[in-house]
Amino acid sequence: MEAHNYETLLVEVEGGVATLTLNRPERMNAFNNEMSRELARAFGTLDRDDDVRAIVVTGAGRAFCAGVDIDASLPQEGGPPPHWRSNESAATFRPWEMHTPIIAAINGAAVGLGLTYPMLWDIRVAAEDAKLGFVFNRRGFLPEGNSLWLLSRLVGASCALELLLTGRIFDGREAARLQLVSRALPRDEVLPAAQQIARDIAENTAPASTAITKRLFYSYLESTDRLGARAEELDYLRWTMEQPDFREGMSAFLEKRAPRWTGKDLPAGLR
Numbered sequence: 001m002e003a004h005n006y007e008t009l010l011v012e013v014e015g016g017v018a019t020l021t022l023n024r025p026e027r028m029n030a031f032n033n034e035m036s037r038e039l040a041r042a043f044g045t046l047d048r049d050d051d052v053r054a055i056v057v058t059g060a061g062r063a064f065c066a067g068v069d070i071d072a073s074l075p076q077e078g079g080p081p082p083h084w085r086s087n088e089s090a091a092t093f094r095p096w097e098m099h100t101p102i103i104a105a106i107n108g109a110a111v112g113l114g115l116t117y118p119m120l121w122d123i124r125v126a127a128e129d130a131k132l133g134f135v136f137n138r139r140g141f142l143p144e145g146n147s148l149w150l151l152s153r154l155v156g157a158s159c160a161l162e163l164l165l166t167g168r169i170f171d172g173r174e175a176a177r178l179q180l181v182s183r184a185l186p187r188d189e190v191l192p193a194a195q196q197i198a199r200d201i202a203e204n205t206a207p208a209s210t211a212i213t214k215r216l217f218y219s220y221l222e223s224t225d226r227l228g229a230r231a232e233e234l235d236y237l238r239w240t241m242e243q244p245d246f247r248e249g250m251s252a253f254l255e256k257r258a259p260r261w262t263g264k265d266l267p268a269g270l271r
Contacts, residue, residue: 008035009042016053016202017195018046025061030069031113040093047098050264053207054198057118058105058191064130067112095120096218099211101201105194106172107187111135116145119154122214124181125194126172138167153221155180206245208263212236215270239267
């Protein structure tokens, strides 16, 4: 499988769950050019695999991701900008347009780009003692990773501005209180908990309805047309109720057994 051929990542797939490990532990899994390209490619490959129902991302060693590798981030005199700063790199990384749910298992430090990337994903679990921070202004450059658009939608304007403007470090417990992550757990429980969430999705939710739910959720973050969203939602609801997996889901519930999903197609507008 193509997803296994990476220099900076490890990918394992089992039971419908892909576990993707950022694998530069000697650099606290900091992003360099290759990791930026490979992460986008891995997500695309896994998203196209019908057997992968959820993706878990974690970090090798003691950190989740220490942001951008300093050696890769400093501009070279007279040279082009690093790959991660280019429009081409940013344009390829749109996880909100993926069908597959992504769960961050933040097992250790996550700062800068190492925190803004998982904010773009769907569910986050963090170690209680993980050190987190949107540290950009403390390094002399603008918060990025879509954080200026997204963070207020996650935690509210006042809290978002405090975190962005101060760039202060906070821990996983505070992140859970702020609802930046859904759970804060002891470090050794983070990855198992994220994988359990992923297995729950893989085993118990229908592929098409789950993909539609994710895509519409992010679409409606940008919409002010509540009635239009309601009408579109009803159209897709009717579509799902016409599919074999609707009948299977109801039968499995009534028969008290695990569902056997077979539907892999999506409506034309969301393929």
